Amino acid sequence: MRVLYFAWLRERIGLPGEDVATSAALVRDLVDELRSREPRYELAFADMKSVRVAVDQVLSSFDAPLIGVKEVAFFPPMTGG
Amino acid sequence: MSVRVQAGDFDVGVELAALRGRDIGALVSFSGIVRGKYQLELEHYPGMTEKALAGIEAQAVSRWALQASLIAHRYGVLQPGEQIVLVAAAASHRHAAFEAAEFMMDYLKSEAPFWKKEGVGADAKWVDARVEDGVAMKRWDR
Numbered sequence: 147m148r149v150l151y152f153a154w155l156r157e158r159i160g161l162p163g164e165d166v167a168t169s170a171a172l173v174r175d176l177v178d179e180l181r182s183r184e185p186r187y188e189l190a191f192a193d194m195k196s197v198r199v200a201v202d203q204v205l206s207s208f209d210a211p212l213i214g215v216k217e218v219a220f221f222p223p224m225t226g227g
Numbered sequence: 228m229s230v231r232v233q234a235g236d237f238d239v240g241v242e243l244a245a246l247r248g249r250d251i252g253a254l255v256s257f258s259g260i261v262r263g264k265y266q267l268e269l270e271h272y273p274g275m276t277e278k279a280l281a282g283i284e285a286q287a288v289s290r291w292a293l294q295a296s297l298i299a300h301r302y303g304v305l306q307p308g309e310q311i312v313l314v315a316a317a318a319s320h321r322h323a324a325f326e327a328a329e330f331m332m333d334y335l336k337s338e339a340p341f342w343k344k345e346g347v348g349a350d351a352k353w354v355d356a357r358v359e360d361g362v363a364m365k366r367w368d369r
Contacts, residue, residue, distance in 0.1 A: 153270055153342035154353050203275035205338065219272060219340075223356035226271075226300065226341030227259050227312050227332060 147212070149176075151190070152221035155197065158190040173199050174208040176218065196222055228288060228296050230280035232271065234303040237313055246295040251317045255324040257332050259312040261305050265346045267354075269302040269311070272340035276300070283334040287316065290330065291323040298331060300341065330367055336360040 150163040170176040177194070180187045191197060194208070200219040201210050212218070231237075243256055261267050280298045287296060295317040305311060312335070316327035336357075343354040 150272070152272060152340070153344070200272070200275055200340070203272070203278055205279075219275070221272070221340065222342060222353065224337060224340055225343045225354050225356050226269075226339040227336040 147215060148217045149180075150217065150219040152219065154222055155190045155220050159186050168212070170212055172208070172212060173201065173206065173210045173218065176212060177208065177220075190220075198223055228284055228293075230277060230284055230297075231299040232273075232276050232280070233299065233301055236301070236310060237299050239310075239313060242297060242299065242313060243315060246297060246315055246317045248294060248317070250319055251294045252319050253321040253324040254315065254317045255321070255328040256313060256315040257328050258310055259332075261307050261309050261311060263345075264307055266307070267305045267311070268344040268351070269305065270342045270344070271300075271302045275340050279339045280335070283331055283338065286334070287327045287331050291316070291318060291327040293318050293323065293327055296327065296331070298335065300335070300339065302341065333360070333363045333367060337364045 147166055148163060149166045151159050156162050168176055168179055170179055177191055181191050198221055199206050201215055202217050243254060246254060284296055284298055293316055297315045299313045301311055314328050314331045316324045318324040337360050344351050345354050
């Protein structure tokens with residue numbers, strides 16, 4: 147699965163994206179896996195109130211299932227316009 | 228009906244002229260401009276951005292009787308005074324055009340995957356989302 151990071155999540159993790167092999171059932175399980183990897187992930191996901199998720203390019207929730215999903219993106223609340 | 232995501236600038240006069248047509252009696256547009264004294268760097272999510280904007284425009288078209296519409300949004304480094312976004316709605320009468328343009332802007336602020344970084348180098352900081360923008364979007368839920 148492709149995992150993407152934008153804005154300050156990208157900066158804290160130090161990557162725009164990566165391929166992740168995971169058996170996580172839900173988005174929140176994937177977040178837990180990532181957080182347990184290294185401090186930079188822990189830091190990026192420290193305040194989950196400030197993190198949003200898109201599953202296959204559609205805004206989603208941390209309870210969304212990951213079966214069949216190709217791309218998950220994490221980012222702060224959007225500030226367009 | 229169209230959406231565009233681009234690094235380059237756009238000419239509002241040219242864009243609005245292209246929307247005029249036979250049954251259009253009202254054309255409302257909104258231009259977002261970089262204000263203040265700091266540059267903005269806009270990051271976006273290629274692929275999702277286009278889908279999100281098209282989805283917002285489609286919602287506006289389904290809610291109001293629009294004859295034409297446009298959402299154009301820039302990304303990259305923008306200086307104070309530069310244009311960031313152009314939203315336009317064309318309809319037979321003004322109320323639909325005014326409301327649809329405001330609806331599209333309200334949704335775009337909170338649901339289009341753009342992030343703004345203000346300033347240059349080590350002093351640059353990410354702009355926080357405003358609570359008011361979320362409230363502005365939710366008022367259309369009725």
